[in-house]
Amino acid sequence: MLQLDNLSLHFGERTLFEDLSVTINKGERIGLVGPNGAGKSTLLKIIAGEQKADDGYVKMGNADTVGYLPQDGVEPDPNLTVFKEVEQVFEEILSLKDRQIELQQKMSTLSADSDDHEKALEEFGSIQHQLENADAYSLGADIKRVLKGLGFHEEDFTRPTTEFSGGWLMRIALAKLLLKQPSYLLLDEPTNHLDIESLRWIENFLKNYEGAVILVSHDKAFLNSVTNRTLAFQHGGLKDYAGNYSFYQKKYEEELELLKKRYENQQKEIKQTQEFIDRFRYKASKAKQVQSRIKQLEKMEKIELEDEQSEIAFQFPAPERAGQVVIQLRDLVKKYGDNTVFDGIDYEVERGDKIAVVGPNGAGKSTLIRILAGLEPVTSGKRELGYNVTPGYFAQHQAEELNPKNTALDEMKLAGSRESETRLRTILGCFLFEGDDVFKKVRVLSGGEKSRLALAKMLLNSGNFLIFDEPTNHLDMRSKNILQQALDQFEGTLMIVSHDRDFLDPIVNKTLEIQPGHIKTWLGNISYYLDKKAFDDSVDLEQDNDSGESKKLSRKEERRIEAQKRQALSKKLNPLKKRLGKIENEVETKEVRKDEIEEMMAKPDFYDNSDEVKEISLEYELIKTELAELMHKWEEVAGRIEFVENEYEEQ
Template identity: 65%
Template sequence: MLQLENISLTFGEDTLFDGISTIINPGERVGLVGPNGAGKSTLLKIIAGEINQDSGTINMSKAATVGYLPQDGVDPNPDLTVYEEVESAFEGIQKLEKAVQQAREKLANLDEGSPEYQKAMERVGSLQSKIERSGAYSLESNIEKILMGLGFTPEDFNRSTTEFSGGWLMRIALGKLLLQRPMYLLLDEPTNHLDIESLRWIEQFLSSYDGAVIIVSHDKAFLNKITKRTLALENGELFDYAGNFDYYKEKHADYKEHLRKAYENQQKEIKEIQEFIDKFRYNASKAAQVQSRIKQLEKMDIIELDEREEEIFFEFPPPERSGAVVMELEDVRKQYGKNVVFEDLSYTIDRGDKIAVVGPNGAGKSTLIRIISGIEDIDGGNREPGYNVTTSYFAQHQADELDLDKTVFEIMRDAAPKATETRLRTLLGCFLFQGDDVFKKVSVLSGGEKSRLALARMLLMPANFLIFDEPTNHLDMQSKSILQQALQQYEGAFMIVSHDRDFLDPIVDKTLEVRPETTNTFVGNVSYYLEKVEEREQEADASQDNSESNKKNGLSRKEERRIAAQKRQRKSKKLKPLKKKIEPLEEEIELKEERKQEIEDLMAQSDFYDDEDRVKEISMEYEKLKGELVEVYAEWEELAMKMSEIEEEFS
């Protein structure tokens, strides 16, 4: 159990947390949401012990482990390969293996009948048991499984970490965390650096993760799939919702409507009281009543509405009409050194096309849209823009091209000299630059702020063909919604590289899948594409099964049946004693898990912590139960692995 009790934190005159408290139970899936600047990342850092709160306490058991993935800034060892960097998370296992080796060497030099030999044997057995429980024997396969799930190829395993970009380094850090399986896994925007395939994989992984997971993310589809509870930070307070993000939005909207009505009623009451005070302030006969109302105003708990939640809209200016064909690629070739990215690539973009570009990282998505935008040269073939096509392109690196000496507002003014100040400020507000933020120098902005400014500037430039490379990575949910609504009404064509299904689905009508050496177009949104991918994978699996079963072996059907029967008998004979051992273990696990769940349900009750003796007794039972479960699971896994090997032997 992870308990936050009365956590407070201020930065200068701003109160970030005002005595917030909550409990995270083992195994929970929690989304942490709130507007940019509400303190989501800061709260994760406090839980992880990266920074200290001003007051309040973080309580958890001594056995609890916490794993934290920041948004950026990971720093792997440059002297290690990808595989070695991930493996370094298991220094404890490596120390155990070294201790076993040393104990065995000592054992070889002792007399078998001596007491020292018996002690050394016991030490070897104890160390060996610890190694088995640690999962060391499946470590190699687990590392490979997780790295490949995150998009690395076997060829990448032996490459130096220095060869990878920041996004891939974040994946390495994520892989280390997932392998360590901490009791509390804290993930800050984990999907920003993933492609669609890696995103699907991590969703499956986290769905079966046995620890608690706390996720900060602006990907609504990801939160809805993973989380069952939502904590919302707002104005220094923490609100708890017993459901996923969609559930939170519904209940939060109800709360805001109730708050708005209460605000309006209170403002009406304040106005009436103030009018009375102003009217009778100098009336001696009403002096007592006036003083009473003044005190009433002073004691009133004033309701405030969050100005950041006001509805903001942005509309693209109507673009000039282009020809029927916006862009045509014919037999395009592109390579970097010996790496051929595209060969004989042909693709046509028509007026009004709304295209999502998806596929594994490294397949060439960004290269393709740079070619289409005209900033990347091709090595063969033709790139032909259509009649009257004007292109506007956004990529993350464009943030580095901003003039550091200018203010946010000056950057926008330079891009659209004829635009009104109201329009410029409205657009900047859409991308989280409010009030005096517009007068900040570009040099003091964070990387995310620069990206948002570059995106806002791009949207000012009139064009009938928009190209975006990961535009939503640094946007909060409100900003994404504003951009999404504007693109829904946009009359021109656009292409977007993104993994954010919730953002893409309502605005695209085609999905272009880019894979090494091939591209495929799906007439539908990203969810439709993913359905077709699953069907394709299922058909491929069925085809492989049929191919293997239809192999001719030259035996008669009768002989085949006899051999198959003998094979089943041998397999059954080997499995029977293992099944006899594993069945009571499964019953024991079921009973212990039921009791564990009962205790967790007790811990979740608000009055559980009122009785200190009861808390101590139940907590001791809970910790003991978890230890027993670890041992039983280890024994079960060993038997299950042996059964799996037998199944594989006879498959």
């Protein structure tokens, strides 16, 4: 049992948290949530012993251990291979093995009936027993299993750690923690550096973890899948919820509504009491009652509401209309020296496509979208951009292209969008730059802040074919919701590399899977892709187990697959039909007004009043223009519906 007793932490005059107490039991999987800056990462560091609280203490059993994965900054031994680095977590077992080898060598030089041989043999037996209890002889298999689960290939095991990027080094650190199996596993944003396959693997690993897991993440789907308890930072303390993130959200909203009602009732009571005091303050006959009311106000425990963050929405400017085919790749080959990433692939993106790009790290996701964005040359083959297509591209490394001497607001002004300063500050607020944060120089911003600034800047000058490489890595829940809504309403074409299912599912209508050497398109969102792929994999497994003979699907399975396809079709069609209905309502309203004006204009006395003629004529011309635009939109949406329905029929 882990106990946090009356923890308090202050930074100058600012109180991060005060008298924070909570008990954590083994087997619990806890989501630690709250706004940026509330103290989530700091609390993990205090539990891990990497930072001290001002007051209070952390208690746990003598045999209990803590394992902590920070957001960044891990540094493995540069002299070791991946396998050897991970193996270091079993230092005690490795020492026992070394001692066992020493004893074997020693016994080979001693007489079998000597006392020294007897002592060595006794120690050897004791070590053998310890190694068996520790499952030491399965360590190699366990290490390989975890490394493969986190996306490493067999050939990676013998490569030096220096050959890997920061994201892969975080995976090595995560592998060490998972193998060490501490009593309390603390993970700070572990999904940032994982692809979708590794993410699914670690979800299953953590669900079956015997110790306790405390998890900070902005990936709602991951939290919902893994956690069974939520600790939420509120008013400088922790509120406990007996469920996952969605459970917490629902309960919190209910509590907030109830609190608002109690607050309103209390404010009415305070107002009435104060009015009585003010009215009879100087009336001797009411002096006793006035004093009683004053004491009543003084003793009243005031209800406080958290400062509600104002609802901020970001909307892309209406993109220029592109041709039906946005981009084509024909017989594309891409090589880096002797390494062939793609060999003769064909791919086409159509106007209105919103595509999630998934696949294991290293398969070529970033390479492909850089080719599509025109930033990466091809070795051979064709890349043809469609009519009137303007790509917009965002990747994390663009943060390094910001001018360190500029403020965040200066960088936004340089985007050339001609937005007002007020609007620019509002957009920066969407990405966690609030108040005076907009005047921070780029050189003092953290890596995450730079990334958010680069994303905000890119969105101001976006184009009609937007391409994103992991846009949500440094965004909190609120910022992700703002970006998600904007992308969902965007009328152009999208491609997004991401593993965040909750973010992607409402936006995308296709999933492009990139595996080493080939690509495949799935007509549905991420959840549909994962379900369909899991089913296909299980069918493949059944076929393999049946000596390669293809097994015919049962009627039940065929109905299930058909239902999945219909569900995926509905998810794509419903928003399109809703938009079409809205356009049709607007057309009907404007046509009614147009008919009314035409009737007015047909009357003989209409032209007697020149001012009225001018006003009505202007309105008439405006309605005709708006109707033409609405009919154009109607044709586009209706065409998209037909295209989606045809895709469904062809599956």
